[in-house]
Amino acid sequence: MNRKFFTLLALAALMIAAGSMACVKTVEDLDREDETDSAT
């Protein structure tokens, strides 16, 4: 049963890693941002 448990945890870790890729929103460095079309 240990094997099942650890497999579940390993799968969970992989799924968290994969899922987190969808959540990460990176922004470019502030000095490189283009605000030409912004509302400001």
Place this chain on the structure above:
Amino acid sequence: MAAAGESAPGTGNLSSGPSDMSPEPDTPDLSSGPSPTQTVSLAPRVVLLALLLLIALVLLPQLGFGLVYDDGWTLVANGFLRVPGELGVLFSPEAVARNIPDAVRPGLVLFDMLSYQLVGLDPRAHHALSILLHLGVCAALAAWLRRLGAPLALWASSLALFGLLAIHAEAIAVVSFHEDLLAALLAVLAALTASAAVRRARAWPLALVAVLLSLGACAMKQSAAAIAPLWLLTEALAPWRARRPWPRLLGLGLALLLGAAALIGFSWWLHGSISPYGAENLRLYANRVGLAPVLAMSTQIHLGYLQQMVLPFGLAPEYSDRGASWTDPATLLASAALLALLAYGIACARRRPLVTLAIAGAFILALPTSSLAAMPNMRADRFMYLPSVPVCIGLAALALALGRRLAARLARPGLLFAPIAALAILQGAVLVGTAFTYRSNNQLWATARRIDPGSARAQAATGELLLANLDQTSEAQRRDLLLTRVETHCEIAERHDPDYELPQLCFARLAAARKDWREAHRRFAAALALSPDRNARILAGLAQTSLDLPDHTEADRRRFALEALEPGLVRYPYSPELHEVAGQIFHRLGEPLRALEHYRRARILAPERGQPLLGELSLLLDLGLPTAAHTLVAAHRQTWLATDPIDRTALIARHRDALRLFAPSMILSADLVGVFANEP
């Protein structure tokens, strides 16, 4: 850890009362069938370690994050951490008089001082500490639940969920929010110790430890005082084992409160009131619009917290303070929803004590940060770190109950843990993704601005960050464009909050970058008039720009500079920035001894900063002491090498000239060139 069947122990029944107790709650049924002969058990220690390892792995990317947000105030520019010999000041009213950051949380300052002395300003080590503290909270929570008699499936699921809960991203990823982790760690340990004490014949030795732990938790963050009523509620509900006698419970509950009361008394002695923020402080939104609109908004905020804990979307590093009307449909709905939830929780007390614990427990723990007592920020994800403990227990029990039904209906025992696994994976993925918001100040404020464009703080901070990038820009057209963008952010910030000092500071630094000293001085003065605290850098700017004011006599400029500087040094004696500016000003005013004294103090208060070292070297060269300059550089190798190479090269050239003039016999042995292998 797949238990099966309705009768399996350790499946976290929502109505789990004493009748649901397993004779060996820590020995779960892990078989695929209900027969005890087929069961294979997992050791609780293995489960605990494996789950902690999973949580640590998930948090590992945070080791690459920088120091952000309030880290500058509490760690990077907090000179008090560099003078452990003056620690005694922390426990006297002088701590407030000298504006020691977070003086009202002496435990936290003590921890920060210790961690700084151990690892300096290494962000990796500080983030590793954050992860360790979070793992400590998880382990303490598991230990407490086990002590209370919770079955393995429930405590392990609660631990996994708490460890991976997305709303914890801010508390774990920002070093200066160690306060939340430390307060939670000590508070849960206090509850664990009290639970152990209440089950012993001789309770008082452990009760004493519980009092100290409760005191320690409140010394990290006063909101941890709510652990006492939570502990009493948990023991009174006794979801898994028979309730202990009431006199014992009340005695231990009072003991836990004693720790909190001691800290509140200390705060009273320190500030002369319970609130450390002052009655007129405009940072407290309640002081601007009154308590009623703030409390109305607080109901909406707390419904939002609940949604974020159950379904993790809408998490943000910045929430603008806003009031609301009690007749707003949103307020009415939020109030009705929260009241209904509380009523349901209380009504379940006998039949489903776990539901009561989850709901009423979360209400109790959320109370101190619910704006009933005015606070500078009405909403922050980190406020939910400790209150999420009962929520996680409730969600874990709910997911396990759902899994049990699913497994029974589909006759697939393996599905028992499917809901909790799915929930933990969802939370963990969002936790990792959200945590990346906090990897740098650029990322943080850009995200804050995107999520909440109406935040004056986010707009002003963006302006200041853009200015910080200005040094790297030499092209005139690009520089002008950048300054125009800064001006836009400053204007938006000022429009959103004209009574806030940060937009004024943004304008002041912009004017300084444009060398418009009169406007810079005016804006620094405006910032000072609006700012209720943390004024060291404003006073430094005010003093610095005074010396360049046009249309004033030299005597007036000197007077203006000293008028800002001298009270500043009295009020902020631990500010390295202020001492550095004092060194520069006295250097310019031709008072070398005073300048030297302040440069040296600035170096002691922030040995990592290069500017005081460069200033002191420049002064020594002006005084004709090139050998002393050489000795100084040799003694501060790392700081010297970390300074701007252009400044360094200029000083090396000046040093050579000074050697020729004042110590020609030392040219070969005291030349800075070649002292270090990578010197230009």
